[in-house]
Amino acid sequence: MHCEDCPIRYRAVCAQCEGDELATLEQMKFYRSYQAGQPIIWEGDRMDFVASVVTGVATLTHTLEDGRTQMVGLLLPSDFLGRPGRDQAAYNATATTDVVLCCFRRKPFDQMMRQTPHVAHRLLEMTLDELDAAREWMLLLGRKTAREKIASFIAIIARRQAALHKRRPGGRMQLDLPLTREAMADYLGLTIETVSRQITALRRDGIIEMVGKREVTLPDYDRLVEESGDDSDGGTLS
Amino acid sequence: MHCEDCPIRYRAVCAQCEGDELATLEQMKFYRSYQAGQPIIWEGDRMDFVASVVTGVATLTHTLEDGRTQMVGLLLPSDFLGRPGRDQAAYNATATTDVVLCCFRRKPFDQMMRQTPHVAHRLLEMTLDELDAAREWMLLLGRKTAREKIASFIAIIARRQAALHKRRPGGRMQLDLPLTREAMADYLGLTIETVSRQITALRRDGIIEMVGKREVTLPDYDRLVEESGDDSDGGTLS
DNA sequence: CACCTGCCTTGACCCAGATCAACACGACGG
DNA sequence: CCGTCGTGTTGATCTGGGTCAAGGCAGGTG
Numbered sequence: 001m002h003c004e005d006c007p008i009r010y011r012a013v014c015a016q017c018e019g020d021e022l023a024t025l026e027q028m029k030f031y032r033s034y035q036a037g038q039p040i041i042w043e044g045d046r047m048d049f050v051a052s053v054v055t056g057v058a059t060l061t062h063t064l065e066d067g068r069t070q071m072v073g074l075l076l077p078s079d080f081l082g083r084p085g086r087d088q089a090a091y092n093a094t095a096t097t098d099v100v101l102c103c104f105r106r107k108p109f110d111q112m113m114r115q116t117p118h119v120a121h122r123l124l125e126m127t128l129d130e131l132d133a134a135r136e137w138m139l140l141l142g143r144k145t146a147r148e149k150i151a152s153f154i155a156i157i158a159r160r161q162a163a164l165h166k167r168r169p170g171g172r173m174q175l176d177l178p179l180t181r182e183a184m185a186d187y188l189g190l191t192i193e194t195v196s197r198q199i200t201a202l203r204r205d206g207i208i209e210m211v212g213k214r215e216v217t218l219p220d221y222d223r224l225v226e227e228s229g230d231d232s233d234g235g236t237l238s
Numbered sequence: 239m240h241c242e243d244c245p246i247r248y249r250a251v252c253a254q255c256e257g258d259e260l261a262t263l264e265q266m267k268f269y270r271s272y273q274a275g276q277p278i279i280w281e282g283d284r285m286d287f288v289a290s291v292v293t294g295v296a297t298l299t300h301t302l303e304d305g306r307t308q309m310v311g312l313l314l315p316s317d318f319l320g321r322p323g324r325d326q327a328a329y330n331a332t333a334t335t336d337v338v339l340c341c342f343r344r345k346p347f348d349q350m351m352r353q354t355p356h357v358a359h360r361l362l363e364m365t366l367d368e369l370d371a372a373r374e375w376m377l378l379l380g381r382k383t384a385r386e387k388i389a390s391f392i393a394i395i396a397r398r399q400a401a402l403h404k405r406r407p408g409g410r411m412q413l414d415l416p417l418t419r420e421a422m423a424d425y426l427g428l429t430i431e432t433v434s435r436q437i438t439a440l441r442r443d444g445i446i447e448m449v450g451k452r453e454v455t456l457p458d459y460d461r462l463v464e465e466s467g468d469d470s471d472g473g474t475l476s
Numbered sequence: 477c478a479c480c481t482g483c484c485t486t487g488a489c490c491c492a493g494a495t496c497a498a499c500a501c502g503a504c505g506g
Numbered sequence: 507c508c509g510t511c512g513t514g515t516t517g518a519t520c521t522g523g524g525t526c527a528a529g530g531c532a533g534g535t536g
Contacts, residue, residue, distance in 0.1 A: 060373075062373065062374070062376075062377040064377070064381060064382075064467055064468075064469065065467075065469045068381040068382075069381070070376055070377040070380040070381045072373035072376050072377065073373070083366055084362070084366075085362075085363065085366075086366075090370055090373075091373070114355065114359070117352065117355055117358065120355065120358045120359060120362060121352070121358060123362055124322070124323075124358060124361055124362045124365060125323065127362060127365045127366055127369060128321055128322075128323075128324075128365055130369055131365060131368055131369050131372060132328055134369060134372040134373060134376065135298075135300065135310035135311070135328075135329070135372060136300070137376060138300075138308055138310050138372065138375060138376055138379055139300040139302070139308040139310065141376055141379035141380045141427065142308040142379045142426075142427025143302060143306040143307070143308045143427060144302075144306075145492075145493095146492075146493065180512095180513070180514090181513075181514060181515095182513085188380075189379065189380025189381060190493080190494090191493075191494060191495080192513090192514080192515095193493085193494075193495080193496095193514095193515085193516085194492090194493055194494075195514095196514060196515055196516080197493090197515080197516080199515095200515075200516085213513080213514065229302055229303075230302075231302065231303045383522080383523095384522075384523065418482095418483070418484090419483075419484065419485095420483085428523080428524090429523075429524060429525080430483090430484080430485095431484095431485080431486085431523085431524075431525080431526095432522090432523055432524075433484095434484060434485055434486080435485080435486080435523090437485095438485075438486085451483080451484065
């Protein structure tokens with residue numbers, strides 16, 4: 001009856017749902033796939049569903065008239081997409097790798113949220129986590145140097161991938177960058193050239209090692225964190 | 239029995255509360271005042287209440303070890319302070335003018351939130367609005383020029399003050415900057431010198447006029463918005 | 477009154493990161 | 507096999523905003 005491997009059960013909306021509620025969610029749920037590079041939804045478009053990322057990576061971006069672009073959300077598996085209670089998308093959402101979404105039609109979803117306290121609760125919690133992440137991100141954008149930005153970004157990705165594997169980040173570890181240099185630049189408020197140069201610099205200084213252009217190995221996670229400018233490396237896994 | 243002039247009734251938590259619920263809220267509510275410059279709570283401190291700003295202006299900031307500071311929240315009257323369901327402050331909160339808070343003890347508040355769907359709902363809505371604001375802010379920090387940042391900031395303050403007076407921003411209008419140059423710099427990811435210079439430049443170019451150091455008059459709100467780099471000036475009042 | 481002290485402004489100079497340009501390296505299609 | 511297109515790297519140069527330094531201007535305070 002319900003789908004064990006759908007991450008929505010574990011992290012996103014319905015961690016505590018049971019019986020009827022789960023059945024209801026299962027009923028209103030459907031899947032959508034997008035290819036790498038494909039837009040998911042455009043700023044201002046009507047958005048008749050909310051969703052949880054099952055696999056792949058999606059981004060939320062804002063763009064100024066003249067083309068300057070800032071990423072404002074990076075959605076990895078188990079992250080939530082869409083704003084409950086509002087049917088207009090506020091940002092451009094794009095699939096940066098192949099993406100599978102587990103979608104819920106807005107109408108019944110909103111209604112369920114209204115009726116089921118712990119779903120509303122869960123959503124509030126997730127939104128607060130996102131707000132915290134956004135504020136950390138603001139510190140990065142406003143006050144960190146290019147090198148610190150790159151180090152922070154890699155550390156963030158490392159933490160999230162460690163979280164997926166249910167491990168603590170630390171020591172020697174391997175990870176892959178799910179974004180192009182351009183997307184990284186948009187994440188960090190830099191240009192692609194600066195991103196490229198700083199990655200080269202971190203490589204030269206032995207902070208990171210790379211195989212190909214996307215796979216990174218960290219000889220020492222803590223060393224990277226030192227470069228990121230953050231004081232408390234902390235356990236912030238989200 | 240309940241307090242008509244407490245903004246918490248109108249915007250923040252309990253817009254739809256009635257009867258018993260209101261009475262409960264009134265019971266757990268108390269006021270606190272802070273003088274300009276005084277810290278309200280420090281990152282990592284235990285925070286045993288949540289609150290709504292009644293009067294004055296408070297800020298949330300993040301600071302790196304070496305002192306670099308980024309503002310991550312600007313709280314004007316009716317804004318909400320504190321994270322429901324977590325008792326550790328994640329940011330430094332400071333009163334930048336004299337501030338009066340309408341506080342609620344965390345324990346009973348959390349419990350009420352759990353029992354009263356529309357309170358949880360309201361909180362979700364407010365948090366989503368804050369998230370939107372944070373993302374707009376990220377675009378500003380990552381991609382706007384110093385001049386655009388200043389213009390955006392003034393436009394944001396203008397909108398919020400217009401909202402307080404229940405008017406649409408537009409045409410000729412007057413407002414006062416509730417922040418020092420330093421706080422503005424921390425808001426915008428700039429230095430005080432750059433803030434000062436760009437304000438001078440906007441004044442020189444006739445975009446803004448100033449009496450004293452804090453009071454601004456806009457000859458033409460739309461002209462300011464043009465300078466801010468935003469396309470859709472939009473009605474985003476929050 | 478003179479003297480701070482806190483905020484703000486302005487000028488001179490510098491540098492981190494943007495811009496402009498060239499090139500490297502697959503992957504892909506013909 | 508050769509173009510070419512998308513992605514990434516590297517170099518040369520430029521510039522917006524940071525840094526350092528010198529005042530200006532209230533508002534307190536003795």
